[in-house]
Amino acid sequence: MYLTSEKKQEIFAKYGKDAKDTGSVASQVALFTFRIQHLTEHLKVNKKDFGTERALTQLVGKRRRLLDYLKSKDIEAYRALIKELGIRK
Secondary structure, three states, rough: OOOOHHHHHHHHHHOOOOOOOOOOOOHHHHHHHHHHHHHHHHHHHHOOOOHHHHHHHHHHHHHHHHHHHHHOOOOOHHHHHHHHOOOEE
């Protein structure tokens, strides 16, 4: 499994307030970014996996909505997060 509970806790500890902060926008966006990167690599090898392609599209949409929310609430946190995660836009 590519995403273990230890990896999740590490992501939440780095981007949230602590390891149990699973609900903050920054920690959710970081987790979605990790999953998007994994699915992108999977699709480079398995070009005809359309179920995964749909899941990836939905995940990108979720992340975009969360980033739009963060941008409307705190533009500085938004800019810092996309710079740290290396997200374009």
